[in-house]
Amino acid sequence: MISRLKEKGAGDLLKCIQCGSCTSSCIVNAVNEYFNPRRIIGSIVKFNRLPDQDPWLCSSCSICVERCPQRVNPLSVIMALRMIKYENGDAPPSRVFELIEQIKKTGLAFPLSNEAYEKRRSLGLPELEMDEESLKEVKKILSEAGF
Ligand code: SF4
Ligand code: SF4
Structure with missing residues (x-):
């Protein structure tokens, strides 16, 4: 082992x-x-x-x-x-597949709440949005990994 x-x-x-x-x-x-x-x-x-x-x-x-x-x-x-x-055939839990779908859609592993977005803005942090090109790259990586 x-x-x-x-x-x-x-x-x-x-x-x-x-x-x-x-x-x-x-x-x-x-x-x-x-x-x-x-x-x-x-x-x-x-x-x-x-x-x-x-x-x-x-x-x-x-x-x-x-x-x-x-x-x-x-x-x-x-x-x-x-x-x-x-x-060995032990499938990952369903939450892992949900996470992958989330990453495909937004590029983020965990969605932020509206409050979290507001907090970021009040702290002067940059917007957390992935541009189209980067999102395409993420999807390509996931696709090559079989998702
Ligand atoms: S931290 Fe964990 S892995 Fe590292 S020596 Fe200690 S028990 Fe082992
Ligand atoms: S410390 Fe973090 S990376 Fe290490 S086993 Fe715990 S959750 Fe996993």
């Missing part, structure tokens, strides 16, 4: 010392104890099999990457797990 994960770009899991810095800084673990990057890595190393935890819960915030003292890159492990699960 470790070599398969590495083929998919996962960092060196064997360098993990189970310190828990990834989990203590994980914004998803803060609201859902079930999702625990330290345990994900620990169970792969210990049992050499796919962990039960859902890798799609990760928000890809990268905080764990910055905090890991061993430079394991827990996010890369989670991304590799997604790929392997997908190859």
Whole structure:
């Protein structure tokens, strides 16, 4: 399992010392104890099999990457797990496809509320609208990825 994960770009899991810095800084673990990057890595190393935890819960915030003292890159492990699960026939949750449709339409992963747009304007921030050319590029990338 470790070599398969590495083929998919996962960092060196064997360098993990189970310190828990990834989990203590994980914004998803803060609201859902079930999702625990330290345990994900620990169970792969210990049992050499796919962990039960859902890798799609990760928000890809990268905080764990910055905090890991061993430079394991827990996010890369989670991304590799997604790929392997997908190859094994484990489809991503429907919210992922909704997200892709949203990106196709607007170029944004998450729609902003009117209040958020107003706040941006009051702070003098630029409008968050993707121009046609950039949106075409985004659609092309998604299409080449099979979406
Ligand atoms: S922060 Fe790094 S070394 Fe510590 S448990 Fe997480 S992956 Fe392992
Ligand atoms: S990238 Fe994923 S696992 Fe790492 S801290 Fe963020 S939500 Fe947690």
